[in-house]
Every structure is written in C-alpha cells, then in structure tokens.
Amino acid sequence: MTGVVKVGVIGLGEVGRHQANGVVAAPGATLAAVADFNEEFLSSTVRETGASGFATADELIEKADVDAIIVCVPHKFHIDLCRKALASGRHVLVEKPVTVSVAEADELIAIAGEKGKLFGASHNQLFYPPHVWLKEAVSEGRLARPTVLRLKLAIGGKLGGWRADPDLTGGGLLFDAGFHRFYVARSIMGEVAAVTANLDADDPRGIGENVGLVILEFRDGGRAVIEAGYFAPPGVFDDSIEAVSADALVRIPGLEAHFEKFSAEPELLIFRDGVWSEASVPVVAWPETVARSVANFVDAIRGNGRLAADGAEARRIVEIVEAVYQSSREGCRIEI
Numbered sequence: 383m384t385g386v387v388k389v390g391v392i393g394l395g396e397v398g399r400h401q402a403n404g405v406v407a408a409p410g411a412t413l414a415a416v417a418d419f420n421e422e423f424l425s426s427t428v429r430e431t432g433a434s435g436f437a438t439a440d441e442l443i444e445k446a447d448v449d450a451i452i453v454c455v456p457h458k459f460h461i462d463l464c465r466k467a468l469a470s471g472r473h474v475l476v477e478k479p480v481t482v483s484v485a486e487a488d489e490l491i492a493i494a495g496e497k498g499k500l501f502g503a504s505h506n507q508l509f510y511p512p513h514v515w516l517k518e519a520v521s522e523g524r525l526a527r528p529t530v531l532r533l534k535l536a537i538g539g540k541l542g543g544w545r546a547d548p549d550l551t552g553g554g555l556l557f558d559a560g561f562h563r564f565y566v567a568r569s570i571m572g573e574v575a576a577v578t579a580n581l582d583a584d585d586p587r588g589i590g591e592n593v594g595l596v597i598l599e600f601r602d603g604g605r606a607v608i609e610a611g612y613f614a615p616p617g618v619f620d621d622s623i624e625a626v627s628a629d630a631l632v633r634i635p636g637l638e639a640h641f642e643k644f645s646a647e648p649e650l651l652i653f654r655d656g657v658w659s660e661a662s663v664p665v666v667a668w669p670e671t672v673a674r675s676v677a678n679f680v681d682a683i684r685g686n687g688r689l690a691a692d693g694a695e696a697r698r699i700v701e702i703v704e705a706v707y708q709s710s711r712e713g714c715r716i717e718i
C-alpha cells in the first residue's frame with residue numbers, strides 16, 4: 383500500500399509498549415490505536431502518543447481505523463486475536479511464538495492468504511547486529527561453516543505470572559524465552575534436519591519444562607546445542623552464543639545479557655590466528671531490535687522488502703519446538 387500505515391497495538395505489557403514505541407518511530411507509520419485491559423498501561427500510552435485507546439482487543443479490532451495490527455499478549459490468545467484481526471482485513475504481526483501449535487499457525491496462514499494480507503511474527507533477535515554479522519559471515523564464506531553453534535540461556539529465577547502457566551505459554555521455557563534460540567540458530571545455520579532433546583519435564587505441554595538441552599542437526603552440516611534453564615542465581619541473564627568453526631571462535635555475549643546488565647563485554651568477539659579481537663558492529667539495545675522488527679513490518683506493508691519472519695517461517699520454528707517436545711517425551715532423535 384502507499385501512504386501512511388495506520389497501526390494498532392494490542393497488549394501494552396513488557397514488550398507491547400516497545401512495539402508501540404517502534405510504530406511511533408517507524409517511517410511511514412502512525413500509531414493510531416492501542417488496547418489493553420490494564421487501565422494504567424492504556425491511559426499512559428494514550429497520553430504519551432495520542433493514539434485512540436480501547437479497553438479490549440475485540441473493541442480495537444471492531445472499531446479502530448487501522449490497516450495493521452500488532453498482537454502482544456500471552457501465547458494462548460495469539461490464535462483468537464490474530465484470527466479476528468486477519469478476518470477483519472488487517473495485516474498482522476504477532477509476538478513470538480506465532481501460535482502454540484503448527485495446526486493453529488496453518489489456520490492463520492490460510493486466512494491471511496484468503497484475505498491477501500501480510501502475516502508474520504516478530505522475531506526481533508534477527509535484527510541484532512551481532513546475529514546479522516554471524517549469519518552473513520557464514521553465508522558469505524568469511525567464516526568457515528560452524529561445526530557447533532552454542533546457544534545458551536540461563537535465567538536467574540523463574541519468570542512468573544502467565545509465563546509460569548503452561549496452559550498460557552504452550553509449554554515451558556523453550557516455548558517462551560527459549561524460542562529466540564531456535565530462530566536465531568536457523569537464521570545462521572539454515573534448515574534443521576533433526577532434533578534430539580532432553581528436558582526436565584516428561585510432559586512439557588502439561589507441566590512446562592524449566593531446563594532443556596537440545597541438539598539441532600542442520601541439513602547443510604553442523605550442529606547447534608541449545609542449553610536453557612531457569613535455575614541460575616538472581617541477576618543472571620546469559621543468552622550468549624558462540625560459533626566454533628575451523629578458522630575462528632566467535633563469541634556474542636548476548637542481546638538480553640547486555641540489556642539486563644549481566645554482561646559488560648563487547649558485543650562481538652572473535653578468536654582467530656591466536657588472538658581475541660572485537661568486531662565492529664553497531665551497538666543496538668534490545669528495545670531497538672523490537673523497533674526494527676516493527677519497521678520491517680511497516681516496510682513490507684508499503685511494498686519495500688519482505689517480512690523477516692513470515693507465517694511460514696514462524697510456523698517452522700513452532701514445528702521445530704514441537705519436535706523437541708516429542709523427542710524428549712519419546713527419548714529419541716526426530717527427523718523433521
């Protein structure tokens with residue numbers, strides 16, 4: 383479409399307020415409407431941005447004058463709100479994970495296709511410059527293809543509220559904060575061929591895992607090891623990534639590690655030819671990666687480029703995590 387894209391944001395909690403700020407900052411977009419059950423969140427955003435406020439998602443979808451909607455609510459509700467928003471003829475971007483199952487993602491992809499609207503998920507860590515650097519260094523052959531990609535996640539204390547309820551998250555840590563590890567790994571290493579997992583819950587959908595060890599095997603060679611757990615001391619947020627290749631070891635101390643002030647290391651370090659050096663990448667904080675994800679959505683609506691994570695891409699990551707749950711339950715390697 384041409385002209386300014388009018389955007390509505392549903393859910394103004396931990397991430398939704400940053401999505402709203404991202405709309406305000408995005409060239410070619412205006413924040414036209416916001417919705418939240420929480421009166422305080424709603425009124426402060428309305429006051430600061432001048433957007434129209436709605437007490438519920440349904441009201442915004444029914445009444446707001448918007449071309450596009452960004453959905454930032456607990457996972458279980460993604461399907462219902464995205465379904466309604468797409469059916470009403472709006473482009474939709476939803477926070478990760480797109481849905482809690484592949485079947486739900488398929489339904490939304492089909493509605494978006496019928497309506498001719500853009501649909502995708504906000505995979506904000508795709509916009510973190512060190513992740514982009516590593517992806518491009520591998521794809522352009524500036525770095526030998528990693529044999530092992532190590533992706534860590536150690537969080538000091540279990541995230542509470544709805545995130546502790548598997549019925550609302552769709553599972554445990556891997557369906558929540560751990561989800562970023564999967565799409566970042568796939569963006570760097572390409573398509574996943576098989577997964578093997580060991581979790582601390584027999585029934586991750588029902589109980590929600592707190593610890594997970596996962597091996598991803600890639601179609602073009604190499605493996606990723608995801609090591610995620612809640613049981614670190616208070617103050618820890620380790621989301622570091624290391625790529626081990628024949629000619630270098632690349633270390634990214636972590637997007638959220640910096641945001642949570644757990645790490646003060648440079649954003650990207652390389653050990654090559656016997657010495658460590660810092661690679662020069664723009665320093666971008668976590669909220670800016672969310673804003674860049676919003677800008678990508680707006681650009682795609684305006685015909686300037688493609689969504690970084692369209693429905694099919696977002697669905698594939700859910701499929702991989704579903705395979706992880708199956709692998710752990712059945713105690714075997716799953717080819718996907």
Ligand SMILES: NC(=O)c1ccc[n+]([C@@H]2O[C@H](COP(=O)([O-])OP(=O)(O)OC[C@H]3O[C@@H](n4cnc5c(N)ncnc54)[C@H](O)[C@@H]3O)[C@@H](O)[C@H]2O)c1
Nearest residue numbers: 393394395396397398417418419420438439454455477478
């Ligand atoms: N990309 C990231 O780094 C990141 C970080 C945090 C959360 N998230 C994702 O964002 C989504 C939301 O998580 P959060 O932590 O912001 O949750 P949150 O609980 O902080 O905020 C959700 C907000 O949505 C509102 N809400 C829920 N249903 C509503 C409805 N029907 N109508 C109006 N308001 C409604 C709630 O009142 C709440 O304020 C999840 O998918 C989560 O995984 C992503």
